[in-house]
Amino acid sequence: MQTNFSYTIWIPLVLLASFLVVGLFGDKLRPRLSGLISTVVILFGAVLSYWTAFQYFLVNGKADGVYQTIVAADYEWLRFYDTLAIKMGVLLDPISIMMLVVVTTISSMVHIYSFGYMKGEKGFERFYAFLSLFSFSMIGLVIATNLFQMYIFWELVGVSSFLLIGFYYEKPSAVAASKKAFIVTRFADFGFLVGILLLSYFTKTFDFQELMQPDNAAIAEMAGLSFMGMSVLTLALVLIFMGGAGKSAMFPLHIWLPDAMEGPTPVSALIHAATMVVAGVYLVARLFGLYALHAPDALSVVAAVGAFTSLFAAVIALTQTDIKRVLAFSTMSQIGYMMLALGVSRYGGTEGLGYTASMFHLFTHAMFKGLLFLGAGAIIHAVHSNEMTDMGGLRKYLPITHVTFLIAALAISGIPPFSGFFSKDIILSAAYEHHPVYFWTGWAVAGLTAFYMFRLYFSIFWGENREYEHKPHEAPFSMSFALIFLGIMSAVVGFIPFSKYVSSDLMPYETHLHMNVAVLSVVVAVIGIVVAAVMYMKPGGAADKVVKAVPGLYKLSLHKFYIDEIYLFVTHKIIFNYISRPIAWFDRNVVDGSMNGMAWVTNKVSNKIKGLQSGQLQQYAFVMIAGMVGLALFVLYWASR
Amino acid sequence: MELSTFMIMRNELTLIAVVLVLLIAEIFSTKKSQGALLNFATLLFAIYAAIGFLPGSEGEIFGGMYRSTPLIMVMKNVLNVGVLVVLLQSQGWLRKPENENRALEFFLLTFSTLLGMDYMISSGDFLMFYLGLELATLPIAALAAYDVYRLKSTEAGIKFVLLAALSSGILLYGISLIYGTTGSLYYDEVLGNLHMNVLQIVATVFFISGVAFKISLVPFHLWTADVYEGSPTNVAAYLSVVSKGASVFVLVTLLFTVFKEMVLAWQPVIYVLAILTMTIGNLFALRQQNLQRFLAFSSIAQAGFILLGMISGTQYGMATVIYFVLVYVFSNLGAFGVVAMVKNATGKINIDDYDGFYQTNPRLSLVMMLALFSLAGIPPVAGFFGKFFLFAAAAGEGHYWLVLIAVLNTIISLYYYLLVVKAMFINRSENPIQAIKGDGLARIGLVISVLGILLIGFYSPVFDWVQAVSFGL
């Protein structure tokens, strides 16, 4: 018997209600009450999500051994013409349910955590309203039944992210960062939108299920049409991927993510680590059937971008000193991993290992990266600084944070038995089967990851013992609860047999540890940790010497390869200064000038001909006679034509 | 002659009677009774104008030299209404001390010109036409020079009388050629003998030129501005609406009847005149400061628009011409009425002087604004309908380019009308014109104008009535 999943519609709806209530009346309620409302609602959402996951995965999501795609609700929202409409609905399949679980879990933790972290902040209720808005939008995104619904919520998460990054709106850097985040992702969404439009023009549908129909003739037609050297379908999918790359901070659209760390730390954990930034991965996974079956070229693009970004970001992360920025680059790097995994995957069965791997890594990453950020938040809360140069020896003051942070660092470094090890292992084995270049890139990144994570860890918790102005103290219970919960999750979720639940063709299959890959990756991770320990565990380690040895590279990495500067140059110098400003000038002086010019000419002419009316009687007579004769001649000529 | 013959000429005869009564009354009047006499004269004229609306009889007398048709009666009524409003508006000016002894002259001269215009419109041959024309012209010279103490008034008079003489010379020369080529002065006989030969074409052009002087079409307009500026304001008002209106009526009637066969000759003439008149009139109006001169150029430009209706040569076209003149009478008299009132009270005549006019005289400035909007052709006032119909008439015959030029010209005209509106409503002034309390009759005159401006457009039977009596080529 099929379970009726239609109740799932309430998950986003209650969140929306919570946003509206807290947003509209928040200033009238007591701040903590607002927070409580939001928290209760998100916990309710989490419970519903877990129940859904339980029902789907363990009770009756399968039919004939294949996971079913269930449309639990679908309402027509805006009809374009008879066959094309935007719908709003709930689509349930393994990845959407997995995302539901991830989003509601992390979001709940962040809600709870923020009770402590944001305590006493001005705009506490505003913060919770925005959190609710974000959760609503993110859930709307993951349960989208069609591309356009996804786009709609895609934009909404963008704006929630904008609002939350700019939460401290009196701080100019936060304002700038929020603007940057919004505009860069907006630019990426432009590609997404054009991709959707292109796709829908041919297929006459936005619906995921219809798009994924294996015998969709329109898709085949699109794949056959060629435009500028690639098929139209590839073009559309690359454009859609552009949207995903923007949201997921893939090179070269990544510049907003490090700046986004200006937002409150719980926000960074929720939005810029665990959930929103993986939306791009989710998007590609959602359309994986199209990518894998009809447009392998587009998938190659995904793989290449993912691999490059993971390496690139990892290199930058080596030298950053702001702990949140280190984590931000690490996030980029890990998402690059997921993209790489998707890119190297193919459709169906064990061919689709990369797909499973990417989703698995998404899942584990959400846990440990969320934890890392929350831990970083606890540290910042204690030290009142983001700079790791201001920290050291904190293990004594912050025991819980220390332990949970260590767990997370081990997980991300891929040390067994923590969760990251398992997901990373299948990613690498999928890459290994696809192309050695991807594998070795991934492998190198694993080493770098371990290094910079432990650089961070050692600098914060070990290193030199400092005197702090305020004695750092452990976070309040609400914060440590979240840390502990996520710590446990990070440690154990790796044991979930993911391929049983998530696969590219919805059919469960078995995966095994790829022993060679596992050994190689663990070895490189351990090397990274050891190097980090040598350099940073003791005060006055070898770090400075290394920096001196390769000053150029160090500088390049420290300045993030000057990508920001290039963007700044293009936007401010070129677009603003050399396009927008001349346009403003042109408009005022040339276009407007020509309109005013007409008036000017009229006046001028009026002035020039004033001599006609000289006041001289005889001139009047002359003009009359001349006019008469002229008219007569004209008419005679005219009549004789 | 039977009584019915008199009935045909009822209009003129009544007017002559009015003139005679007034002449006699003046003999017995004293200085004290001057005011009462003016009231009496105005009342008489009002009665006369009212009689004009009674159904009259059609027909021809004097062997066809004089005739009356419903169309002609409509035209005369339009003129009568115009004259009545002018008379009402002039009372304040006439009662000023310097005009005390001569006030009635104004009435007599005005009535004489009106009589001339009536004969001109009713004429059935060129002799009658010429007599009417001269009767309508010569007293105007005297009216223009009415303010004997002002050089400008005298200058207006001399310019008008000499140029009018020149133009009637031209006109007569044209008539003489027509006579020479057709052998008759009767319209009906001329009509059958016009064949577009060279002399007749030249004659047509001369004839149109002569009448164009009266309508002040470019390039025969040059006297207009000087005369309007120099004359007393109410005389300028009279010139601009009644005199011009009568000439338009005559021109349109004659072009549509006598010169029917010459249509290929006169259409290009009118085409060129229309473009020249609209454009030149507007370009000059742009830079005027003196409101009387300003309105002179504006009336020149308006005349150009009227030609658009003529050019179509259709019954509808003629109706639009007459209708537009009717609308124009009210609009222009509204504007002139305000200008005259202000000038008589304060002597101020420049646009600058009107800065802040709204603050002190809200009602007068509203009247002025409505009148100017009507002249500019802005809805919902009557001028919009008048212009639209004129343009429709021209467009109906395919003269789209002409219409385009005309509508672009309306934009220029809108600009300068708005300058006045701006002065009155937007500009602020240290010492605006003080609050003016016009006399009752002048206010009645303004009210009539405003009612005309507001209602004629919306009340479509007016147009239907005009159209019913019109005819085409």
Place this chain on the structure above:
Amino acid sequence: MDRLSLLIWVPAITMIAMTLVDKSKVKWVSAIGAGVQLIQSVFLLFAFFGLRNGGDTSEMLFVKDITWYKSLNIHYTVGIDGVSMSLILLTSVVVFAGVFASWEMKDRVKEFFITLFMLATGVFGFFISTDLFTMFLFYELAVIPMYLLIGIWGTGPKEYSAMKLTLMLMGASAFLLVGILGIYFNSSPDGGPLTFNFVEISKITIPESAQMFFFPLTFVGFGVLAALYPFHTWSPDGHASAPTAVSMLHAGVLMKLGGYGALRIAVMLMPAAAHYYAPVFIILATIGAVYGALGAIWQKDLKYINAYSSVSHLGFIIFAVLMFNQVAFEGAVLQMISHGFITALFFALIGMIYSRTHTRNINEMGGLMKVMPVLGVGYFIAGFASLGLPGFSAFVAEMTIFVGAFQNNDVFVRTATILVVSSIVITAVYVLRAAGTMLYGPIKNKEFEGLSDARWYDKVAVFVLIAVIAGMGMFPNWLAGMIYDGLGPMFERFVMN
């Protein structure tokens, strides 16, 4: 009296009532008048749906036809379909909000509201007319009060702006007049009676040679009002100088007359010429959309920013009108409504902010969110709506336009479409730049610290507009459906011709 004419009579009677009451009560009278008008429009909407659901499929509902001038076959004909119904709603909401936004008006209050309602009368008349003559009459009736409104109650170089605006718009209507006359005289190629009724005219085919001459005149004539590049320059100056309510009505409603006319008259009546000239105007519209947005980036005056943004967004409308399919047309109408609400909200807020800070230069402001949170949030909502955030009306409109535009499988059109789409990115840049500079950050000017937030009447204006923007953005389907159905009969004939 028939139902639609009431839409003209209510503002007209309000005007008369205003002349009779005392100066201090004028704004209440106008508020009541605008309120009655709003309620009336809503009832009209229900009646409209009542008839439609009752199976009345005639193209125009509530038709009333009075012969006016027989000789030109001019009628006073009113009637509405889904398209005009939606625009009537737009107008009544914006007028209502506009009255409250000008609550603080002190100088010549009576005259101000009377002139404002004159404008409103013209707009309502325009939207209910189905006769080209009356339509044109109302069109000019709506334009001319602008001169007084800007000239008398404006700020800055108001005389210049007012004159420029009036002359350019009336210049446009000059072209339009010729176009309308041309349509009229070609409205019966078979020799039947000519007509001004555009529903009737759309049923015949105007001879192609005539279309070729009159389409550009008509389209440009309406286009100028819809800020068609390069005839848009009246708009920045005009908006910058105009008082709040006037900017609202003008950008919110009056400019839509242009779009409505371009769609309904120019394109629908002369399809062949429309197709022929489309490339030229598509290029102009695309330039307008992108150029307006780029131009807005550099502006510092809030009103100029919004004026250029209007140029950009109205470029969308013109662009959509030239896409020649029903979805794009629907998008054009939706965009008219959406932009109407959003830009009215923008101008209302700008006016309110200006009346407090006495500057509109964004660089002189900063941190205003702290002192006036309601206005700040309102501005952000307007900004988000304007940049096409889902949940607000512009998103619905823009997506409909894009989907419609994408139905043209033609490289040229598609390139233009993508360029137009790209302007929504630029929109984000200038909207956020303005909002961020003005509202966020520390308070730059110490004098601003004591400023007050929105008063009750400000809130009425702002909340009403936000409510409709969000309402339309969240539940677009009924409105979109109404417009789509309204376009149906027109479009069928369009395709056939």
Place this chain on the structure above:
Amino acid sequence: MIEGIGVTDFIVVATIMFFVGVYGFIVRKNLITILMSVELILNSVNINFVAFNKYLYPDLLQGYMISLFVIGIAAAEAAVAIAIILNVYRKLQGIDVEHVDTMKY
């Protein structure tokens, strides 16, 4: 009818006279002279009328009649004009037409 002189000769003379009058109107500075030039123009017209009547339509008197009226009206015109000219003289102490230009442009 006069032997050897046709109607065209009269027209030629009349036309020449007309334009002589016009010329006089345009170039003479004295207002009285200008008035005389006008008379010249009117008389050229009279010649036309009379000649046409005599040569072409000798049975009817229309041409004669109108020329009589023209003469009469010319007299009236002269009366009005001279009255105003006198006024001009009083104001300007002279009747040079070039001085009568206070209103222009």
